[in-house]
Amino acid sequence: MNMKHFFRRKSSCQVAKDRLKILLISDRVNCSPEMMELIKADITKVISKYMRIDTDHMEIEIQAKGSKGGRNKSPSLIANIPIIDLQKTAKMP
Secondary structure (H helix, E strand, C coil): CCHHHHCCCCCHHHHHHHHHHHHHHHHHCCCCHHHHHHHHHHHHHHHCCCEEECHHHCEEEEEEEECCCCCCEEEEEEEECCEEEECCCCCCC
């Protein structure tokens, strides 16, 4: 696996495409983009107590997943958060 591709920044086209996908998904599950950003900020704040994360490549989305029967679709929060480094000691409040 080439590490150069892992740390590459997304193009503005890819960022716009990702934002549009988030907007469409959040509209389906009745969650505004502003709410998604608040969720992302809160998750970042909590996880940052325990490890350094790459917020530029962090992805948060809500997906509607069906049950085994396929009738009930409940939203699921999916987070992809690249970890840069684990902290030796947790920051205590």
